[in-house]
Amino acid sequence: MKERITVGIDVGSSQVVTVVGHRQEGETHPNIIGVGSCVGSGLRKGVVTDVEETVTAITSALEEAERMAGVPMENIYISINGEHIQSANTRGLVSIAARAEIGNDDVLRAIDSAQTVALPANREIIHVIPRMFIVDGQDGIKDPVGMTGIRLEVDAHVVTGSTPFIKNLQRTIEQAGVRITNFVLAPLAASTAVLSKKQKELGVVVIDIGAGTTGMVVFEDGDVYHSAIIPIGSGHITADIAIGLRTALSTAEQVKIEYGMASPITLSDKDTIDLSKFDKTEDQVASRRYIAEIIEARLIELFLMIKTELRKVGRDGMLPAGAVLVGGGAKLPGIVESAKDHLGLPAQIGFPIELHGMVDRLDDPRFTTAIGLMMWGMDETKTMPTYASDPNFGAVLSRIKNWFK
Numbered sequence: 001m002k003e004r005i006t007v008g009i010d011v012g013s014s015q016v017v018t019v020v021g022h023r024q025e026g027e028t029h030p031n032i033i034g035v036g037s038c039v040g041s042g043l044r045k046g047v048v049t050d051v052e053e054t055v056t057a058i059t060s061a062l063e064e065a066e067r068m069a070g071v072p073m074e075n076i077y078i079s080i081n082g083e084h085i086q087s088a089n090t091r092g093l094v095s096i097a098a099r100a101e102i103g104n105d106d107v108l109r110a111i112d113s114a115q116t117v118a119l120p121a122n123r124e125i126i127h128v129i130p131r132m133f134i135v136d137g138q139d140g141i142k143d144p145v146g147m148t149g150i151r152l153e154v155d156a157h158v159v160t161g162s163t164p165f166i167k168n169l170q171r172t173i174e175q176a177g178v179r180i181t182n183f184v185l186a187p188l189a190a191s192t193a194v195l196s197k198k199q200k201e202l203g204v205v206v207i208d209i210g211a212g213t214t215g216m217v218v219f220e221d222g223d224v225y226h227s228a229i230i231p232i233g234s235g236h237i238t239a240d241i242a243i244g245l246r247t248a249l250s251t252a253e254q255v256k257i258e259y260g261m262a263s264p265i266t267l268s269d270k271d272t273i274d275l276s277k278f279d280k281t282e283d284q285v286a287s288r289r290y291i292a293e294i295i296e297a298r299l300i301e302l303f304l305m306i307k308t309e310l311r312k313v314g315r316d317g318m319l320p321a322g323a324v325l326v327g328g329g330a331k332l333p334g335i336v337e338s339a340k341d342h343l344g345l346p347a348q349i350g351f352p353i354e355l356h357g358m359v360d361r362l363d364d365p366r367f368t369t370a371i372g373l374m375m376w377g378m379d380e381t382k383t384m385p386t387y388a389s390d391p392n393f394g395a396v397l398s399r400i401k402n403w404f405k
């Protein structure tokens with residue numbers, strides 16, 4: 001039996017990660033057969049700023065994974081991220097002829113009408129995710145096919161992005177010889193890797209703390225309720241430490257990774273770090289407590305921004321399954337407690353669920369988004385992303401149709 005190979009490439013602000021896997025028919029667990037990563041990505045906050053560096057990083061991360069997997073790369077899903085991303089919940093409406101049974105075509109028409117939001121010039125749709133259907137006023141319907149009615153409505157979550165940024169990313173990735181199957185919003189991909197069905201039903205927010213951005217996706221009743229990209233990431237913590245200690249960014253990064261903590265409360269002034277350990281030209285001895293104070297200040301700002309975003313959609317403190325933290329920034333010791341305190345929600349680190357194969361190589365929150373991209377690809381027929389500017393939009397529509405079969 002030919003197995004469908006699926007590839008996730010997370011083009012983050014700090015690194016590119018590739019994960020390759022397949023899922024045998026009847027199996028629920030994806031099998032990982034290749035992993036590759038490359039530090040540096042030529043992106044800042046999700047936007048390509050150095051084409052050459054991006055092409056090199058993607059090529060390197062892809063080749064490493066390809067060598068390991070020993071199969072050609074196909075069905076390639078790429079992360080999309082950045083401050084330019086916006087989201088909204090919309091409603092689509094169509095009438096059904098003569099009280100007939102609702103068919104796949106009606107559902108597609110309804111979804112189509114949900115995406116005819118007034119898009120400003122230079123913006124395009126990345127996802128239209130149906131949340132629920134409403135038939136003749138009766139809401140909460142997950143699959144209306146086969147029901148009868150005269151009025152079919154759909155509530156959908158629509159994610160849009162800036163066309164120039166997306167086109168630029170697309171072109172750059174294609175320059176690396178990659179044939180893109182689809183783009184997926186980075187934190188949405190990460191959610192696919194770490195969330196259980198139960199958490200999505202109860203209400204949960206996934207927080208993907210990257211280098212340049214923090215992505216969040218709120219789920220409720222099993223579906224996406226809200227998504228947002230906050231332009232602050234763990235790289236800002238590094239920059240704050242560099243300023244606070246008057247030291248180089250590379251030194252600040254190492255100090256953060258080796259000695260950083262989300263809160264200063266357990267540290268005394270006697271805990272010190274000799275910076276010459278990281279940089280021979282340094283003669284400072286820095287206080288760990290002071291560094292933790294710098295980190296804490298930035299984290300509080302970040303969590304407050306997330307809280308504000310939750311408040312905007314009426315879910316502040318209202319998500320029973322709490323917050324699930326992923327991304328490299330989630331590796332900071334004490335961050336779970338900090339999230340609990342400042343979000344007023346239960347919190348935990350998210351770990352990819354149900355994986356087989358080379359799992360030990362993926363034991364790091366920095367890989368979560370790439371794993372999720374691969375899983376999204378495997379599930380695509382279920383989760384139904386659409387990429388409106390896909391040159392082969394017919395193929396996307398046919399995938400949507402498959403979903404309803």
Ligand SMILES: Nc1ncnc2c1ncn2[C@@H]1O[C@H](COP(=O)(O)OP(=O)(O)OP(=O)(O)O)[C@@H](O)[C@H]1O
Nearest residue numbers: 012013014015210211212213234235327328329331
């Ligand atoms: N052990 C650690 N402790 C604290 N922070 C860490 C640790 N390891 C990595 N980080 C931070 O995680 C960030 C990178 O995370 P990640 O790889 O998820 O980002 P990215 O996907 O490249 O960026 P973005 O999502 O913003 O595009 C860096 O800022 C790095 O300093």
Ligand SMILES: [Mg+2]
Nearest residue numbers: 012186210369
């Ligand atoms: Mg990321």
